[in-house]
Amino acid sequence: MRSRKQTKPRQNGLFKRFTLLVVGFFKERFVWARRKPDTIDADHDKRIAENYVYDEVLGVNVPRSEFEKRTKFNNGDYKLTPDEIKRLPSRPNQEQPEVNRSINLTPSMPPEHMRQGSAPKLSPPSHKKH
Numbered sequence: 491m492r493s494r495k496q497t498k499p500r501q502n503g504l505f506k507r508f509t510l511l512v513v514g515f516f517k518e519r520f521v522w523a524r525r526k527p528d529t530i531d532a533d534h535d536k537r538i539a540e541n542y543v544y545d546e547v548l549g550v551n552v553p554r555s556e557f558e559k560r561t562k563f564n565n566g567d568y569k570l571t572p573d574e575i576k577r578l579p580s581r582p583n584q585e586q587p588e589v590n591r592s593i594n595l596t597p598s599m600p601p602e603h604m605r606q607g608s609a610p611k612l613s614p615p616s617h618k619k620h
Contacts, residue, residue: 540554541553541554542554543557545557
């Protein structure tokens with residue numbers, strides 16, 4: 491069996507140059523093809539750096555006020571202010587109604603009937619009583 495002849499690519503780069511020429515033409519001609527300049531400037535970066543702190547525990551940038559609140563809270567000697575204390579509302583103190591303990595609380599059925607049960611017992615039809 492004959493081996494196929496290996497083809498060698500042309501090294502003149504004609505297609506690459508043509509493509510770059512066409513792309514450059516479109517970039518110049520059409521506005522939508524132009525790369526938009528970055529709108530974030532140094533002042534914005536400075537404001538972000540002032541207002542955010544990197545939290546090593548969470549691994550994300552956290553607002554500075556939140557970070558300071560957490561560090562203050564995690565201090566051992568920090569005492570909560572009354573507006574920071576959040577508790578469930580107290581149960582309203584209602585006077586317990588007086589219970590009349592003289593009422594006779596005896597069941598209406600005698601105890602011997604309660605043991606036997608008033609409901610019929612269910613059993614499969616094949617089960618016979620002796």
